[in-house]
Amino acid sequence: MTGPLADPRFRRLLAGQSLSSFGDTALYLMLGIWAKELTNSNSAAGGVFLALGLPALFGPLTGHLADRVRRRPLLIGTNAAAGVVVLSLLAVHGRGQLWIIYAVAFAYGLASGILSSAGAGLRKSLLGPEQTASANAMLQTVSQGLRIVAPLVGTGMFVAFGGGSVAILDSVTFAAAIVALLTIRLDEPRGHAVPAGSPGSSGSFFADVTAGFRHIRSVRLLFQITVVTACGFTVIGLTETAIFAVVDQGLHRSPAFFGVLNSTQGAASVLGGIAVSFMLKRLGEARVVGLALAGFSVASLLYTSHSVVLCLIGSVGDGLGLVWLVVGLSTAAQVHTPSFLQGRVNAAWSMVVLTPQTCSIAAGAWLIAVVDYRVLLLAIVVVMAVCAATLLLKPAAAPAPAPESERQAPGIAAPSRL
Incomplete structure (x- = not known):
């Protein structure tokens, strides 16, 4: 095996994440x-995605937490807590819940x-940054x-056995x-050294929490990708509610057909x-993200039709756009960010991008009516389309990869993601 798969720890991490x-x-x-x-309400369905997106507002705090404690124990504890919380869905029996x-x-x-x-820092x-x-x-x-x-x-499980069965399945996967994570052996100190004068070295809680934003602002490529994507995401959340209307009013199918669209998206x-690793090497992170936004634009156009075939093709555009966007953004953030800031930078761009999405989900839940x-x-x-053109035609140049410090500072750690 070559590349990341040559490391057995990553293979186990990949299996667990999958x-x-x-x-x-x-x-x-x-x-x-x-x-x-x-509820038979598109707004109620869109409200689920609003609830999923609201925690992005706490991004600076979660990023700071990820940079202050050891990563592996934090991942284990968070997975355990989520696995327990999801079982509360067993109490849902009607609209009152x-x-x-x-x-x-x-x-x-x-x-x-x-x-x-x-997870990104883990x-x-x-x-290492090269992989x-x-x-x-x-x-x-x-x-x-x-x-x-x-x-x-x-x-299928929801239709046959109810939502509680899916909750149990998800708890098992946590x-x-x-x-x-328990099988991964990693010599993980409490933190990474914080060079003097760098973001997060002041000792002030507010300065430490907001260090990720300052780092993004200081790296032109990260700043451009983050801001342009955030502008695009001021409307992307409208899809979360509109897609239910596409299935219901446009295609005249049951809500379960939403799963077919998402399966098509997954295949794409x-x-x-x-292809994305090759694309990143040839085009760079900015243009890959630009192609992702273009994919979302084409997909939304196809969703306006009443054709099942065209809507499925639209799901292909969404699928390509999703993986290119996530890999492009996360790779740029990891490669051009030192270890001691990984958690806060990841949380910062997530907040900047996902907050507009959350607002547009809320707007969509109201506007759909x-x-x-x-x-x-x-x-x-x-x-x-406008945001995609910005990144495709005038991408910012990539800076040199951020240097990694070998020293460690007590009380500060990096991020990860599983």
């Missing part, structure tokens, strides 16, 4: 379907932020590839992630993940 991603995908897609069936679905979705989003901030500690792009591509390819099967399994993500869903989709087409 199982966990399978459970996650089966569950959170089912949550939207569950809310739709309980809809709030439990929202509460679980919020907790899920919070756990995801911690795991994301803690992979970098395992593999970052390949490792991110493999993780995303497998994770998104599972979306071919996971939505169908989740919706346990699989914990087992994988596998193809996109296979008063505006034709195709108008919302056309707004996405236009904004995403």
Whole structure:
């Protein structure tokens, strides 16, 4: 084996993340379907994704946490807590317990932020910056590839046995992630050295928490990618609600057909993940993210049709865009960020990008009741096309990779993600 797979620890990490991603995908897609069936409301279904996105507002705090404690124990504890919380869905029996679905979705989003901030640095500690792009591509390819099967399994179990069965499945996959982490041996000190004068070296709590934002601002490539993506995401959240109207009003299918669209998206993500490492080497992170935004634009345009075939092709555009966006953003952040800032930088760009998305989800949940869903989709087409053109035509140059310090400073640690 070559590349990241040559390290048996990464192979175990990949296996654990893959199982966990399978459970996650089966569950959170089912949550939207569950809310739709309980209320027959597209707004209620979109509210699930709003609850998933709201924890991004706490990104600076979760990133700071990931940079202050050891990564592996934090990942294990967060996976354990999420595995327990998800079982509360067993108490949902009717519309009166809809709030439990929202509460679980919020907790899920919070756990995801911690795991994301803690995981990026763990992979970098395992593999080094030279293997970052390949490792991110493999993780995303497998994770998104599972979306071919996971939505169908989740919706199938929901229809046959109810939402509680999917909650139990997801809880078991959290346990699989914990087992994988327990088998990884890593000499992990309490933290990484913080060079004098660098972001996060002042000792002030506020300065430490916001160090990730300052680092992004200081690296032109990271700043451009983050800001342009955030501008695009001011409308992308409209899709989370509009897609239910696409399935219902446009295609005249049941909410379960949402799982078919997501399975198609997962298949496309596998193809996109296979190519993304090569694309990053030839095009650079900015242009890869630009192509991702272009994929979202094309997908939204196709969703305005009443054709099942065109909507499935739109899901292909979404799948390619998703894997290219995540790998492009995460690789740029990891490669051009020192270890002691990994958690905060990951959390910072997540907050800057996901907060506009969360606001647009909230707007979509309200607008879907008063505006034709195709108008919302056309707004996405236009904004995403402009943002894509910005990155494709005038990408910022990549700086030299951030140097890694060999010394460690007590009380400060880096991030990771499982």
